[in-house]
Amino acid sequence: MSDFKAILSNIYQNVSKTNDKGTVATYIPELADIDINNFGIHLRTVNGQHYGIGDFNKPFSIQSISKVLALSKAMELVGESIWKRVDVEPSGNPFNHLSLLEIENGIPRNPLINSGAIVIADILVSSLKNPKQDFLNYVRDITGDTTINFNEDVAYSEKITGFKNYAAANLLKSFNNLNNPVEEVLDFYFHQCSIEMSCEQLTNVFFFLANKGNCLLNKARLTKTQAKRINAIMLTCGFYDEAGEFAFEVGLPGKSGVGGGIVALLPDYFVITTWAPGLNKKGNSKLGMLTLEAFTTKTKLSVF
Amino acid sequence: MSDFKAILSNIYQNVSKTNDKGTVATYIPELADIDINNFGIHLRTVNGQHYGIGDFNKPFSIQSISKVLALSKAMELVGESIWKRVDVEPSGNPFNHLSLLEIENGIPRNPLINSGAIVIADILVSSLKNPKQDFLNYVRDITGDTTINFNEDVAYSEKITGFKNYAAANLLKSFNNLNNPVEEVLDFYFHQCSIEMSCEQLTNVFFFLANKGNCLLNKARLTKTQAKRINAIMLTCGFYDEAGEFAFEVGLPGKSGVGGGIVALLPDYFVITTWAPGLNKKGNSKLGMLTLEAFTTKTKLSVF
Amino acid sequence: MSDFKAILSNIYQNVSKTNDKGTVATYIPELADIDINNFGIHLRTVNGQHYGIGDFNKPFSIQSISKVLALSKAMELVGESIWKRVDVEPSGNPFNHLSLLEIENGIPRNPLINSGAIVIADILVSSLKNPKQDFLNYVRDITGDTTINFNEDVAYSEKITGFKNYAAANLLKSFNNLNNPVEEVLDFYFHQCSIEMSCEQLTNVFFFLANKGNCLLNKARLTKTQAKRINAIMLTCGFYDEAGEFAFEVGLPGKSGVGGGIVALLPDYFVITTWAPGLNKKGNSKLGMLTLEAFTTKTKLSVF
Amino acid sequence: MSDFKAILSNIYQNVSKTNDKGTVATYIPELADIDINNFGIHLRTVNGQHYGIGDFNKPFSIQSISKVLALSKAMELVGESIWKRVDVEPSGNPFNHLSLLEIENGIPRNPLINSGAIVIADILVSSLKNPKQDFLNYVRDITGDTTINFNEDVAYSEKITGFKNYAAANLLKSFNNLNNPVEEVLDFYFHQCSIEMSCEQLTNVFFFLANKGNCLLNKARLTKTQAKRINAIMLTCGFYDEAGEFAFEVGLPGKSGVGGGIVALLPDYFVITTWAPGLNKKGNSKLGMLTLEAFTTKTKLSVF
Incomplete structure (x- = not known):
C-alpha cells in the first residue's frame, strides 16, 4: 500500500x-x-x-455512474429476467443510439447506455414501493452513509433539458419496453443520476x-x-x-x-x-x- | 368526362x-x-x-393527407424560410427514421414524414394566433365548407398512443429544431391529423x-x-x-x-x-x- | 421556339x-x-x-447518364423481370449506399445508383452476345450516329480507381444478385460510363x-x-x-x-x-x- | 490440476x-x-x-482465431502505428459492418472483425519479405512446431466464395486504407485463415x-x-x-x-x-x- x-x-x-x-x-x-x-x-x-x-x-x-448501482439493485430484485428487456452487448457507434433501438425493436444494447438505463429505471419503478427514496436508501445502506443525497437542482435541470432521454423513453414505450409512464420513469432516472x-x-x-x-x-x-x-x-x-x-x-x-x-x-x-x-x-x-x-x-x- | x-x-x-x-x-x-x-x-x-x-x-x-395542407399553410405564412428547418429529399428506408434524424442533425428529410410534419406543425403553432382553430378555418375556407372538423376522439387516441411521435418531437427539440413545447406542438399535430x-x-x-x-x-x-x-x-x-x-x-x-x-x-x-x-x-x-x-x-x- | x-x-x-x-x-x-x-x-x-x-x-x-440507356436496353430485353433484382425507390442518404444494400439483402434501391446500375449491367452481360459492342450499337442505332464511342482511357481509369464499384459488385455477388463474374460486369459497366x-x-x-x-x-x-x-x-x-x-x-x-x-x-x-x-x-x-x-x-x- | x-x-x-x-x-x-x-x-x-x-x-x-496471431505479429513489426489504421472498439451490430466502415471513413472498428483483419493482413504483406511463408514460420516458431500448415483447399475455397471480403477490401482501398493490391492482401488473408x-x-x-x-x-x-x-x-x-x-x-x-x-x-x-x-x-x-x-x-x- x-x-x-x-x-x-x-x-x-x-x-x-x-x-x-x-x-x-x-x-x-x-x-x-x-x-x-x-x-x-x-x-x-x-x-x-x-x-x-x-x-x-x-x-x-x-x-451515469449511478447506472451501475441501479443495475445492481435491479439484479437483486428481479434477477435474470432483466435480460429479456435489455441486452449485454457493446453499443458500437455513438451517433445513432436511437437508430439501434429502432432496428433492434426496442431492446437496448446494454444497461449502461441511456436507453438501457431507462429500462432499468422502469424495472425499479415497478419493483420499489417508493422508488426514489427506496433507491436512495439502497445506496446509503451499502456503506451506512446517510449523507448521500439527490441534488434536486440537478434533477430538475436534467428534466427540462433531457429531450434525448424523453425521445429514448418514448421510443421504448412505442416498443412496449416501458411499463410505467414516461414522466414517472424519467423522474426517477433524473434523480438517480443527480446523486x-x-x-x-x-x-x-x-x-x-x-x-x-x-x-x-x-x-x-x-x-x-x-x-x-x-x-x-x-x-x-x-x-x-x-x-x-x-x-x-x-x-x-x-x-x-x-x-x-x-x-x-x-x-x-x-x-x-x-x-x-x-x-x-x-x-x-x-x-x-x-x-x-x-x-x-x-x-x-x-x-x- | x-x-x-x-x-x-x-x-x-x-x-x-x-x-x-x-x-x-x-x-x-x-x-x-x-x-x-x-x-x-x-x-x-x-x-x-x-x-x-x-x-x-x-x-x-x-x-397524413393533412400534412400537405399544413405545409401549404406554412408556405403561405413563412415562405422559403421553411427549408432551413426541413429538407425536400425522399426518406429512403422505413425502419430508421429517427436514425436519419440523428445523423442529419435534426433536419427532417422532408415535410411529409412525421418528423418533418412536426416541424411544420411547430411553425404553424408559432405563426398562428389560435393554431388549431386558425388551421381548421384555413382548411374550411379553401372551399367555404364549415362542416369540416376535427375528430376529438381520434386526436385523443393519437395522443395517448403516439409514443413514436413524442420520440421524434423530443429528438427535434434536442437539436433545437422545435421552438414550442413538445406537448403543444403535438396537440396541434394530432388535431391536424384528426380532421x-x-x-x-x-x-x-x-x-x-x-x-x-x-x-x-x-x-x-x-x-x-x-x-x-x-x-x-x-x-x-x-x-x-x-x-x-x-x-x-x-x-x-x-x-x-x-x-x-x-x-x-x-x-x-x-x-x-x-x-x-x-x-x-x-x-x-x-x-x-x-x-x-x-x-x-x-x-x-x-x-x- | x-x-x-x-x-x-x-x-x-x-x-x-x-x-x-x-x-x-x-x-x-x-x-x-x-x-x-x-x-x-x-x-x-x-x-x-x-x-x-x-x-x-x-x-x-x-x-452516369448512361445508366438510363442501359436501363432502357434492359427493359427492352427482359421486361418486368428486372424488378425482381432492383427496386424503384429513392436511395435516401448518401453516405451509406453499401449499408442499404446490406440491410436490404442485396437488392439495390433503384437502377440509377451505382449498385443498381451494376445489376443492370449484369443483366445486359447475360443477355447480349457481345455486350460492349452490342450496347454501343444500341446507343448508336437510336439516332443512327456511328460516331458515338467509348473512351477507352476513361474506362481504364475508372477500372483502376473504381474500388467502391468493386466493393458494390462483390457485395451484390455475395447476395447472389450478380450472375456474371465481377470483372466482366464491371468491365462492361466502366465502358458504358465512358461513352x-x-x-x-x-x-x-x-x-x-x-x-x-x-x-x-x-x-x-x-x-x-x-x-x-x-x-x-x-x-x-x-x-x-x-x-x-x-x-x-x-x-x-x-x-x-x-x-x-x-x-x-x-x-x-x-x-x-x-x-x-x-x-x-x-x-x-x-x-x-x-x-x-x-x-x-x-x-x-x-x-x- | x-x-x-x-x-x-x-x-x-x-x-x-x-x-x-x-x-x-x-x-x-x-x-x-x-x-x-x-x-x-x-x-x-x-x-x-x-x-x-x-x-x-x-x-x-x-x-478467425488466426486474426489474433496476425495482430500479434503486426504489433511486433510496426508497434503502435497499427492504431492509425484500425480502432479498438467493439463493432456493435452485425448486419452492417460495411456501413460502419463507410460512415467511419474506412477505419475498421477493431482488428478482429474481417475488415480490420484485412488491414492487419495488408500491414503484414507490406512488412514481410515472403508474407505467407514468413507468417507461417512465425506461427510455427512460437512452439517450434513445423507440422502446422496452411490448407490450400480451404484457402482456395475462401477465395472463390469470399465476395464479402472482396467488398470489404475494395472499400478499404477506396478509403486509402489498403496499401497493397486487393488480390495480394486477400490471398494472404485467406491463407492465414486456412491454417x-x-x-x-x-x-x-x-x-x-x-x-x-x-x-x-x-x-x-x-x-x-x-x-x-x-x-x-x-x-x-x-x-x-x-x-x-x-x-x-x-x-x-x-x-x-x-x-x-x-x-x-x-x-x-x-x-x-x-x-x-x-x-x-x-x-x-x-x-x-x-x-x-x-x-x-x-x-x-x-x-x-
Missing part, C-alpha cells in the same frame, strides 16, 4: 500539470459551473487499506463489486456471479464509445459519468475513483483517464 | 371485387373499427366536371394544387410556383417507402393517409381522391393504389 | 457569369483535365425544333423518352408505358441525394453525370441537355442546375 | 450429451463436410500442467498471451503490455456480436473461429481451447460456449 500511495501521489502531481484539462459539461448550469481544476483520487484495497489525494472527499454529481458523492464515498459504495458481492459492512449485496457479471458489463460497455479504448489502455471494469467521475476496480484487489470535471471528446474525464492509464501501467495491475 | 365516368365506374366494379382488401390500421380504436368494405372515389377536373362513386361523400380520417373529410371534400380542398394555386372559390391560395413545389414533394415523398413505386406505377403527385385515403392530381387537369381503409404492407390503401394504377393506365394520363 | 431560343440565350449569358462554377471531378485524370469553362446547352422539341448554344456539340464523358456524346447527341438519343418511346428515326424503342416508367425513375432517383431538390426546383425527369452533363425532359414536349463540368457538393453540374432551374422558372414548363 | 482434470472431464461428459449441437458452417465444402460430432478440449496452465480430452489433437481450420491446428497446438501457440508475452519456448513474443492489450481486444471484440455475452457468461479474453474452435485464457493462469464444429446463430461454437461457461462457473476463475 505504501507503494500505491507513492504511485498515486506521483501520478497526481504529473497529471495535475496537464494543460488541456478537457471541457466541463455545459448542458446544465449545475455542471457548467463546476471549477475545472477540481481533481481527486481515492483508492481502497480489498484487504482494507485506503488512500485519498486532492479533492477526494468533495461531493460531485455521479451521473452526489465524493471519490471516497464512491469507492466505498462500489467496494462490493470488487469483493465478490460483499460490501464494506460485510453484507452480501449480490452473489459473486452477479458481481462478476456487472464487472463484465462495465468492462465492455462502461465508457460510451471509448469502452474498447479503456479496456485497451487501462484494462479494468469501470464506469464514467459526465460529472467527471470514474470508478474502476480490479476484482479481489481494489476500487479506485477519480474525479476531474474536464471531459475529453468522447465524454469521459480527461485527467481521470490519464490517471487510470498511468496507474495500471505503473502497477502492472489489470484484469489482463 | 363521360369517358372518365365510364372508366372510373368500370375500375370501381373491378377493384371492388379484390378479395384481399389489406388490413385496417389498428393502433387506435377509431381506425380499427372502420368497416373495411368502405370504398369511394371522387374526381374533379380543372375545367369543372366532377364525378363520385361508392362512399365518396362519407367522411373519414384524413390523417375528417369525404373523398369529395378532399378533392375540392386539394383543387388549388392542380389549378396553379387557385382554389375552387377562385382565390389564390399559393403562387403557381409554390403549388408546383408542393406537387414535386408529393411525388417524391408522398407515399412513405412506396413513393418511388407510386411514381413508377401511377405517375401522379399524391398523398396517402393511414385512414385509407389517397389524393392524387395531374396539374392543370384533375384531382382524384380514393378511400378504402384496408392498407397494404407499406401503409397505403390497397384498393386506392389499385384504382389509381388502373386509372392512369387506362387514361394514359400522368405527369410522365 | 423563337421564345425558347431567346430564353436559353438569355439564361446562357447570365449563368455563364457565375463566379463559382463548382469543382471538376478529380478522381480520374480524364475528368480532372477538362476545362471548367466549357458550357453548352441543347434543346429539341417533340415537334421538331432544336437549338444549341455554347459548347453544345463538343463531346464529353456522359458517365462520350455532345449535348446535341444526348438530346437526340434521349428524344424517345419524351416521345412516348419513339426515337428520332421514328422507331419504337420502348412502349409508352416503359418510357413513362423510366421518366418516373429519373424524377425520383436521377440526381443522387439531390433528386428531391431537382424535382422541387426544376420539376423535370432527368439524369446527371459526374462529367458535368445533365439531360432533362418534359414528356411530349422537349428534351434539354446541359454540359458544364464544374460540380456542386452533391456531384451535379452547378451551371447545369442553374440553367435548368432558370429555364423551367421562365417557361413555367415542368411536369408539375 | 487434478481438479481441472475432473472438472473438464465432467463438463465434457455433460456437454457431449447436448442434442442440439448447432450447425456446421456450409459456405465452403471443406467446412461443410466436417463431422459435427467432433469435440475436443485442451487446457494448459502457466505453471506447466496440461490436459486434453476428446478430439483435442485433431487439426481443424482455425479461421490448421489442433486444440493442443492452439493452446500452446496462444500460451504467450497468458504468460506476459513469453511463449512456451520461454522467448518473449510480445511485451507484457502488448499481451495485455491483445487480451483486452479479445475480451471486447473476440466474439462477433456475442462479445458482450461471452464476457458476461464466461469472462475470459478469447477468440472464436467459424471452424468451431475457441481459444480463451486467464492471464497468468491458463489457456484453454475447445473445438466443436456446430455453431450457434451468432457463429460461435455451440458446445465450445457451453464448455467455457461451465468451466468458469465451476472454477470461479475469470478476469472478473
